[in-house]
Structures are given as structure tokens and as C-alpha cells.
Amino acid sequence: xxxxxxxxxxxxxxxxxxxxxxxxxxxxxxxxxxxxxxxxxxxxxxxxxxxxxxxxxxxxxxxxxxxxxxxxxxxxxxxxxxxxxxxxxxxxxxxxxxxxxxxxxxxxxxxxxxxxxxxxxxxxxxxxxxxxxxxxxxxxxxxxxxxxxxxxxxxxxxxxxxxxxxxxxxxxxxxxxxxxxxxxxxxxxxxxxxxxxxxxxxxxxxxxxxxxxxxxxxxxxxxxxxxxxxxxxxxxxxxxxxxxxxxxxxxxxxxxxxxxxxxxxxxxxxxxxxxxxxxxxxxxxxxxxxxxxxxxxxxxxxxxxxxxxxxxxxxxxxxxxxxxxxxxxxxxxxxxxxxxxxxxxxxxxxxxxxxxxxxxxxxxxxxxxxxxxxxxxxxxxxxxxxxxxxxxxxxxxx
Numbered sequence: 001x002x003x004x005x006x007x008x009x010x011x012x013x014x015x016x017x018x019x020x021x022x023x024x025x026x027x028x029x030x031x032x033x034x035x036x037x038x039x040x041x042x043x044x045x046x047x048x049x050x051x052x053x054x055x056x057x058x059x060x061x062x063x064x065x066x067x068x069x070x071x072x073x074x075x076x077x078x079x080x081x082x083x084x085x086x087x088x089x090x091x092x093x094x095x096x097x098x099x100x101x102x103x104x105x106x107x108x109x110x111x112x113x114x115x116x117x118x119x120x121x122x123x124x125x126x127x128x129x130x131x132x133x134x135x136x137x138x139x140x141x142x143x144x145x146x147x148x149x150x151x152x153x154x155x156x157x158x159x160x161x162x163x164x165x166x167x168x169x170x171x172x173x174x175x176x177x178x179x180x181x182x183x184x185x186x187x188x189x190x191x192x193x194x195x196x197x198x199x200x201x202x203x204x205x206x207x208x209x210x211x212x213x214x215x216x217x218x219x220x221x222x223x224x225x226x227x228x229x230x231x232x233x234x235x236x237x238x239x240x241x242x243x244x245x246x247x248x249x250x251x252x253x254x255x256x257x258x259x260x261x262x263x264x265x266x267x268x269x270x271x272x273x274x275x276x277x278x279x280x281x282x283x284x285x286x287x288x289x290x291x292x293x294x295x296x297x298x299x300x301x302x303x304x305x306x307x308x309x310x311x312x313x314x315x316x317x318x319x320x321x322x323x324x325x326x327x328x329x330x331x332x333x334x335x336x337x338x339x340x341x342x343x344x345x346x347x348x349x350x351x352x353x354x355x356x357x358x359x360x361x362x363x364x365x366x367x368x369x370x371x372x373x374x375x376x377x378x379x380x381x382x383x384x385x386x387x388x389x390x391x392x393x394x395x396x397x398x
Contacts, residue, residue: 002055017042017052024058024067025075033065077133090130090172094179097123101187117191121199127176128206134169135210138162139217146224152235156228163221170214173207180204329354329366335374338397345370345378345395346385364390371395 004010014021020041027033035049042048049065052058058065097120104116142162149155180188180200188200244250251257283289338348349367350360358366371378383394 004055013052013055013057017048017057020049020052021057021067021071024065025072028067028072035060035063035065038065090127090134090169090176093123093127093130094172094175097127097179098184101184104191105187117196120187120191121196124180124199124203128203131169131173131176131210132206134165135213135217138166138169139213139220142217142221142224146227152228152232156225159221159224159228163218166214166217166221170211173211173214177204177207329356329358329362331366331369331373334366335370335377338370339377345397346392360389367392 004013020038023037023041024033038049039046049058053060056068057071058067100116100119100123104113104120107113107116142159145155145158145162149158180203188196192200241250241254241256244253278289283293334349334352337352338345341348343351346367349363349370352363371380377398379396379398381394381396384391385394386392
């Protein structure tokens, strides 16, 4: 198998065959990507397909073509649609990290020490990035497994496997944090420059966020497993009921009649409304359908032209901009003045200087209104006094 001699050659090849690779990647779940279809996407030039096969981009499987795993995984990783969760990468990075730290501590040449230090930073970033992607892939796979897997037994087994991978990811996060905090104190004390401090801080933050996300994923997996157990329990019960019904033992061996008599859930269900769509060809070609359409259109036009309840025009005098003034006594102002006085309410109301002429009857009315509206702020005594025409209680402000 040939290999690409430069990055330019690789990028040029991928760009030239982007239509074929795009279709093969979108149909990666289907093992039936035919050679004839690939030939159509390459403008019927077999040498282009042969070139991809020779350079290990795709492989020939009889009448079908498949994308090589190395390119398939590359596209899945970059596009973040990977379904395989590989936690071994993190362990390899941890081993490589320990080796580079050991080399750094033993090296005397400053230039080579700097190279090892840079490699440690790269490993730390890869550990954080791989962990974050694994957590994202785990979350997506958990949701897809529960929602899309039709077989309950396979769904249960997959969820349990994903839970094991969750535990492995959590264990690797713990090991990574322990390596940074406890296992290599000498290195992180000696080589802790500004850039290393920033890298370590970012890695710890990403690992902490990933661990919290794993806790939420664990809750979700437990919830899904409980739902599967509940659904299996219902399925088993329905299967037993079906067996009893087939054996004509349902009414004798169960209390189904009593349960159904006590339940009436039908009234809570919405009324079914089944709309039948008319055939477009029938509407176009049928004379009877054309007659019905004209009839419906005529009825809709008549309904639109029907009598409508229209309000009369507003009289012109109501549209005048001239305002109307009302000369009234402000009781709040009167009460405020009474609160500052030392006399009782009736005498104050009778002696108050109003801004307009007020009759004795109106003053008595103001007295009653003040006594009722501001009762909470007034003190009603048991003494009564009278004038020539009215008897009134003695009321003071509190």
C-alpha cells in the first residue's frame, strides 16, 4: 500500500474526492455502498477510485466500498460523532506523562529539559481534551441507546456497558488529579512557570467539570435502567394476562372484572378526529369534485358578504377636546388638616374654611365620609353631642 508523501498531497486528494468521502461517511452505518455509485461520484474515472484504494483511504469489498478505519475515526473524532469510547488513550497519556516528568528531572541540558516540559504540557492538554470528548460521547451514546435501541435486553446490556465506561472515565479523572496534586510534587514545584501554571489550572478545571458531568450521566443511566425495569415488568404482566386470556382463565384466575368496573378512563381521552385527505388527481379530473369546489367557494363568498354588526358612528360632540371641570372638596386634604388640629371631628368640619360655599347638609355629609373612610386612624368616644338638627359622636384623631 502506498503512502502520501506530504500533507499537501493528502489534502489535495481529500479535497478532490470530497463528494465521495462525504457520501461514504454519511452512509458509514450501511455496508452497501456500491462501486457503481462511487464511480458516478468520481465522474466515472476508475483510476481515482483505484488511487484511493492504493493509498489506504478506502478499501474494496467485492461490489462494495468501505472507508478505512483510520480515516473513519479521524472524521468521527473531529466532527464529535464518535460512538466508541476508548479510555485507554487517557491511561497511555498518563504513562507518557510520568515518563516525560522522569526524563525532565534527570536531564541536565536546559534545551532538552524545555522539550520535556513542553511535552508534559501537551500530555496534560490531551488528557483534558480526551476526557471531555469521552464524556460528551458517553452522554450522546446513553441517550441514543435508550431512545433508539428497540431490543430491551440489548438496550439493558448496552447501558450497563456504558455505565462501566463511565466508572473507568471517573477513575482516570481521579488518577489524573492525583498525579498532578500528589504523585509528582517535585516536578510541579520546579517546573511551575507561568505557562505551566495556566495549563495545570485549565486541566484541573476541565477534569472537575467532566467529573460533575459524569455524576449527571450516572443519574440518567440509573433513571433509564429503572424505566427499562418498569417497562419489562409491565411487559411480563401483559404477557401473563395474554396467556390467561388464550387459555380462557382470565376471569377465573384474576379480578380483572372488578378492576375494570372501578375504572373509567375513556372520558379523559380526547375525541379522535380523523381527517381524510382528498386525492389531488381526483380533484383535478372529477367533474363532481369541481362542482363541489364551486359550491363551497360560493358559500364562502356569500358568508363573507353577509350582514355584519357594525357599530354606529360616534357622535361628534363626544370627540370634542374641551374638558369638563368638577369643583369638589378634597377629603384627604381636610383629614390632613384635622390630624394637625386639637379639636374633635364634627367641630373641625363645621369650622373648616372651604374653597367654595358649603351648606350645613354637605358639611354633615363630609363628617360621615371622613368618619367611615379614615376609621382606622380615628378614636371614637362614647360621648355624644347635638345641635339644633343633628346628634353626633365625639371623634378625635389617634
